[in-house]
Amino acid sequence: MANGTTVAVDIRNAVKRYGEFTALKTISLGIADNEFFTLLGPSGCGKTTLLRMIAGFEDVTAGEIFLYGEEIETLPPHKRPVNTVFQNYALFPHMTILENVGFGLEMLGQSKAQARTRAGEMLELVQLSQFAARKPAQLSGGQQQRVALARALAPSPKVLLLDEPLSALDLKLRKAMQIELKHIQRETGITFIFVTHDQEEALTMSDRIAVMSAGELQQLGSPRDIYERPRNRFVADFIGETNLLDVTVDRIDGGIAECVLDSGQRLSCEAADSVAPDSRAHLSIRPERLVLGHDPAAPALKAQVRETIFVGTDITTLLTLENGPEITVRSSNSARGNKRVFAPGAHAFVAMEPGAARLLVD
Amino acid sequence: MSTVTDVRTYRGFFTVTVLCLVILYAPLAVVTVYSFNASASITVWEGLSLRWYSDVFTGPESAKFKQAAINSFSIALIAASVATAIAVTAATAIVRGGRFWLRLPSLGLITLPIMVPEIVLAVATLIFFNAIGFTRGYLTILVAHIAFCIPFAYLPIQARMQGIDDTYEQAAMDLYASRAQAFRRVLLPLMMPGIISGFLLAFIVSLDDFIITNFVKGAGVETLPTAIFGSVKQGIKPNIMAISTMLLGVSVVMVTISYVVSKWDNTK
Ligand SMILES: Nc1ncnc2c1ncn2[C@@H]1O[C@H](COP(=O)(O)OP(=O)(O)OP(=O)(O)O)[C@@H](O)[C@H]1O
Ligand SMILES: [Mg+2]
Numbered sequence: 038m039a040n041g042t043t044v045a046v047d048i049r050n051a052v053k054r055y056g057e058f059t060a061l062k063t064i065s066l067g068i069a070d071n072e073f074f075t076l077l078g079p080s081g082c083g084k085t086t087l088l089r090m091i092a093g094f095e096d097v098t099a100g101e102i103f104l105y106g107e108e109i110e111t112l113p114p115h116k117r118p119v120n121t122v123f124q125n126y127a128l129f130p131h132m133t134i135l136e137n138v139g140f141g142l143e144m145l146g147q148s149k150a151q152a153r154t155r156a157g158e159m160l161e162l163v164q165l166s167q168f169a170a171r172k173p174a175q176l177s178g179g180q181q182q183r184v185a186l187a188r189a190l191a192p193s194p195k196v197l198l199l200d201e202p203l204s205a206l207d208l209k210l211r212k213a214m215q216i217e218l219k220h221i222q223r224e225t226g227i228t229f230i231f232v233t234h235d236q237e238e239a240l241t242m243s244d245r246i247a248v249m250s251a252g253e254l255q256q257l258g259s260p261r262d263i264y265e266r267p268r269n270r271f272v273a274d275f276i277g278e279t280n281l282l283d284v285t286v287d288r289i290d291g292g293i294a295e296c297v298l299d300s301g302q303r304l305s306c307e308a309a310d311s312v313a314p315d316s317r318a319h320l321s322i323r324p325e326r327l328v329l330g331h332d333p334a335a336p337a338l339k340a341q342v343r344e345t346i347f348v349g350t351d352i353t354t355l356l357t358l359e360n361g362p363e364i365t366v367r368s369s370n371s372a373r374g375n376k377r378v379f380a381p382g383a384h385a386f387v388a389m390e391p392g393a394a395r396l397l398v399d
Numbered sequence: 400m401s402t403v404t405d406v407r408t409y410r411g412f413f414t415v416t417v418l419c420l421v422i423l424y425a426p427l428a429v430v431t432v433y434s435f436n437a438s439a440s441i442t443v444w445e446g447l448s449l450r451w452y453s454d455v456f457t458g459p460e461s462a463k464f465k466q467a468a469i470n471s472f473s474i475a476l477i478a479a480s481v482a483t484a485i486a487v488t489a490a491t492a493i494v495r496g497g498r499f500w501l502r503l504p505s506l507g508l509i510t511l512p513i514m515v516p517e518i519v520l521a522v523a524t525l526i527f528f529n530a531i532g533f534t535r536g537y538l539t540i541l542v543a544h545i546a547f548c549i550p551f552a553y554l555p556i557q558a559r560m561q562g563i564d565d566t567y568e569q570a571a572m573d574l575y576a577s578r579a580q581a582f583r584r585v586l587l588p589l590m591m592p593g594i595i596s597g598f599l600l601a602f603i604v605s606l607d608d609f610i611i612t613n614f615v616k617g618a619g620v621e622t623l624p625t626a627i628f629g630s631v632k633q634g635i636k637p638n639i640m641a642i643s644t645m646l647l648g649v650s651v652v653m654v655t656i657s658y659v660v661s662k663w664d665n666t667k
Contacts, residue, residue, distance in 0.1 A: 094569050114572040115581075127570035130666030131588045140584075141574035174666050192575065 043070040043105070045196055045228040046091060050100035053086050053252075060086045062252045063100065068230060070105075070195075073222050075231045077239040078249035079275070084232040085124060087249075088198045091230065092121050105195065115144070120189035124200040124232075126181045128173035134160065134184050135169040141192035159187040162221070178205040183214070190221065196228045203238065215242055236276045240264060248272050270397045273321040280327070280364045282320040286396070289314055294396055296320060300360035302338060306394035319397045324367040326393035329354060329379065330386050337386035340364065342379040354379060356387065427647065434640035441635050451641040458638060460630060467626035471606055474541050474622065479601035482548035483556075486597055487590070489549075490556045491582070495565065513550045520547060521614040528615060535617035543615045544605045551604045552597035555661055559593025560586075592663045599657035603650055 046068040053061040068074045076084045089095040093114035102109040139152035163183040240260040248255040256268045267273035284296035294308035340356035437448035571581035609624040
């Protein structure tokens with residue numbers, strides 16, 4: 038966060054325990070005003086729990102959460118300028134779609150007519166105007182999700198919490214809604230806290246991403262940071278596709294680490310702070326930053342092709358390195374990429390772009 | 400369903416079923432049919448007539464029955480309303496009140512009176528009123544009816560409420576509704592079928608209660624069941640059958656409404 042920006046949500050050493058079970062282990066992070074912030078992590082890592090604590094449906098076991106400088110415990114849910122798109126939508130089943138969307142406005146003291154007009158506009162935004170008079174049970178899952186979005190947006194909250202709001206949509210609609218959401222966020226300046234377990238969605242939409250696993254914050258940074266400079270093995274593995282090779286660090290010299298693969302081959306890469314000489318570590322190399330060739334030009338790794346997979350825009354080659362480790366190479370299916378296709382069983386050499394490998398500990 | 404496990408293939412199933420239905424409904428059928436009898440005898444059929452129905456409204460006992468009907472219906476209405484309100488409050492606390500240590504005991508205590516023999520309740524209620532020096536009359540009947548109607552109103556309400564996900568109320572509060580508004584605008588409408596069903600059940604139970612009423616009523620205050628019992632003691636006349644048939648009609652209608660409402664879904 039740059040200096041001078043307002044902090045919308047400030048989480049300080051927050052812990053959540055359910056009896057013996059610790060759902061969140063001491064999390065600290067600040068979310069800036071107007072930010073598109075994403076909580077990303079596998080199922081059960083505590084994303085919903087953290088959102089519910091911000092919304093006020095779970096109390097904070099230890100630590101503090103501040104909402105625009107106010108300690109959150111002092112505000113009951115209905116006094117927080119926060120709206121939620123619930124993971125299970127939670128649309129009021131006895132109200133029509135229009136009444137659902139207008140509910141928040143009515144509770145804020147607007148007249149029924151005013152609430153209705155604004156609700157109508159919100160329904161137009163999510164392209165559901167023709168369903169205004171229906172009950173939620175008469176809508177598909179994806180339509181309900183969009184109603185939930187319209188309902189949460191209608192009162193123009195300062196912070197919008199979105200718990201996997203696009204999970205029920207098909208790919209095409211999801212892509213369209215991603216763009217629409219990003220657009221709405223930029224237009225309205227509402228702070229979005231977006232939960233997803235889809236890393237691609239997180240990378241496309243966010244200003245910043247917090248990667249979580251098992252109740253812990255693994256890394257906090259911009260999509261680029263997280264993709265290109267994962268801090269540990271979990272993040273590298275969870276975000277995008279990567280090759281993880283076990284290595285022993287031989288020596289570190291001037292910020293460059295010399296690593297030895299189990300096959301005895303040597304590779305050098307940028308050293309990481311947490312790695313000491315002689316320790317075991319992982320090299321993470323993105324498949325698109327590897328190049329396949331016929332010539333043994335150093336520092337290339339000798340490998341045997343197992344499979345070549347054509348995926349339209351890309352060609353993915355699966356190989357086995359000497360001594361067993363498997364590696365994936367992806368090249369673009371275009372004039373720029375090397376379109377060379379290797380037959381299974383053929384020998385090839387895998388070369389690395391400079392700076393492509395990243396040294397990680399567990 | 401597989402034909403092997405179908406109970407209809409069990410030997411004697413049909414006979415037993417018919418036997419049960421006859422035992423259950425034959426007396427009701429007899430009363431209903433003979434209420435339209437033209438004869439003053441309750442056993443000799445002399446042809447169709449509405450004589451005894453008009454006797455109920457205009458005959459020598461009509462004033463007594465009219466007063467009893469007014470008492471019965473007003474007590475049933477008030478007792479069912481109050482019991483339902485209490486049941487709604489109790490269900491909200493027990494289903495939504497989190498895990499407080501009295502939760503299970505309260506659930507048991509609320510529904511226990513249904514299982515207790517009514518005569519025990521009647522004696523206990525009478526002793527209670529005597530102990531606090533409450534003069535027996537209309538009010539004692541009303542208070543007693545409120546008390547024993549609560550579990551009947553409670554059960555359908557609780558059943559309905561358990562099926563309502565608490566994220567609806569959270570969503571309401573997230574949208575700036577206070578606890579009270581969330582209750583009134585979201586939880587209450589969703590509970591409504593259970594509430595109506597509970598109310599109707601309580602109404603019926605109050606309307607046809609005899610044992611407790613007979614214990615706690617004061618001299619001269621009668622409800623329909625006690626008035627009927629009083630008349631029957633001087634011999635069964637066909638006008639009793641007419642009243643009984645009308646009461647039966649009211650019960651059937653109420654129970655049917657209660658059943659339909661409990662299946663009713665205000666979310667479609
Ligand atoms: N009320 C509760 N009591 C006990 N444990 C709970 C409770 N709510 C959640 N948990 C546990 O806390 C952990 C985090 O749950 P949470 O719902 O936050 O996961 P999530 O990251 O949102 O997962 P998903 O992507 O599947 O929605 C889980 O292991 C869950 O079992
Ligand atoms: Mg979740």
